[in-house]
Amino acid sequence: MDPNILATVRDFAASEAPLVVLSGAGISAESGIPTFRGPEGYWTVGSRHYRPEEMATLGMFRSNPEEVWRWYLRRLAVCRGAEPNAAHRAVVDMERLFGDRFLLITQNVDGLHLRAGNTPGRTYQIHGNINFVRCAGPCSNDIYPLPASVELKEKDEPLSDADRAALRCRACGAWARPHVLWFDESYDEELYRFNSSIEAPAGAGMLLIVGTSGATNLPMQIGSIAAGQGALLVDVNPDRNPFSAMAERANGFFLAGAAGTVLPSLLEAMRRDG
Numbered sequence: 001m002d003p004n005i006l007a008t009v010r011d012f013a014a015s016e017a018p019l020v021v022l023s024g025a026g027i028s029a030e031s032g033i034p035t036f037r038g039p040e041g042y043w044t045v046g047s048r049h050y051r052p053e054e055m056a057t058l059g060m061f062r063s064n065p066e067e068v069w070r071w072y073l074r075r076l077a078v079c080r081g082a083e084p085n086a087a088h089r090a091v092v093d094m095e096r097l098f099g100d101r102f103l104l105i106t107q108n109v110d111g112l113h114l115r116a117g118n119t120p121g122r123t124y125q126i127h128g129n130i131n132f133v134r135c136a137g138p139c140s141n142d143i144y145p146l147p148a149s150v151e152l153k154e155k156d157e158p159l160s161d162a163d164r165a166a167l168r169c170r171a172c173g174a175w176a177r178p179h180v181l182w183f184d185e186s187y188d189e190e191l192y193r194f195n196s197s198i199e200a201p202a203g204a205g206m207l208l209i210v211g212t213s214g215a216t217n218l219p220m221q222i223g224s225i226a227a228g229q230g231a232l233l234v235d236v237n238p239d240r241n242p243f244s245a246m247a248e249r250a251n252g253f254f255l256a257g258a259a260g261t262v263l264p265s266l267l268e269a270m271r272r273d274g
């Protein structure tokens with residue numbers, strides 16, 4: 001990597017300023033989880049019967065909860081079968097290095113950052129986590145793990161009677177739903193740390209953006225706020241995307257490459273104290 005870039009990252013690490021990491025599906029690609037918008041992406045392939053924009057909605061869940069659950073239980077089988085990769089591990093080491101100066105904002109619902117060792121208190125999962133469920137009705141916003149008895153699906157197969165019985169809110173008996181943000185829903189603080197995520201970049205010295213196409217609104221806002229405050233923006237991605245130009249305009253960098261290769265190098269630069 002360009003020595004000037006490594007020196008800039010090292011200087012940042014030696015300062016008192018916080019590091020905010022913003023991750024998207026690309027950071028889990030090397031773990032074998034398809035992204036959303038790539039050729040094999042979830043939003044490209046969809047389900048057998050519906051387009052993804054229809055599938056990942058509260059409207060669809062209300063009219064056809066079993067179809068939506070089938071799709072999520074297949075995705076969950078992929079996520080549970082995946083292991084954190086070198087990029088996830090580098091982000092864990094960044095949290096250990098920066099301590100209170102560290103925050104991770106992730107769009108990923110696969111839970112791999114937490115499995116790798118990032119702490120829940122410093123990990124904002126702004127689109128939820130598919131390992132968890134909550135009541136689909138109005139009874140409460142309590143979030144709890146998907147019951148272990150629910151069978152994950154290797155292929156598109158129907159729910160069993162036992163699945164149907166287990167996928168129920170344990171308080172009121174209504175359907176339980178995946179704890180994820182859907183296309184026809186809005187960010188909020190209680191479930192998705194919306195306000196906290198908007199506030200986070202204000203004090204950041206560096207925003208490290210990894211593996212996201214910048215297609216959703218909140219991440220773009222986070223990038224703009226950080227750039228406006230003069231933070232160092234670094235975008236890691238094999239392909240250029242809206243964050244690349246934003247980073248370069250803000251005197252930051254676009255680092256073309258896979259997260260599992262680039263992040264360990266950045267971590268090394270952060271560790272060097274001069």
Ligand code: OAD
Pocket residue numbers: 023024025026027029030035036037038041056107108127181182183210211212213214215216236237238239241257258259260
């Ligand atoms: P996308 O599928 O839109 O973008 C994935 C990005 O990862 C692309 O820019 C790829 O170039 C990049 N990428 C691929 N392999 C990579 C690698 N090895 N290392 C680094 N980057 C790599 O996924 P997101 O940007 O995460 O929201 O999508 C954002 C949101 O859109 C998702 O969280 C989801 C979706 O609608 C909800 O479900 C609410």
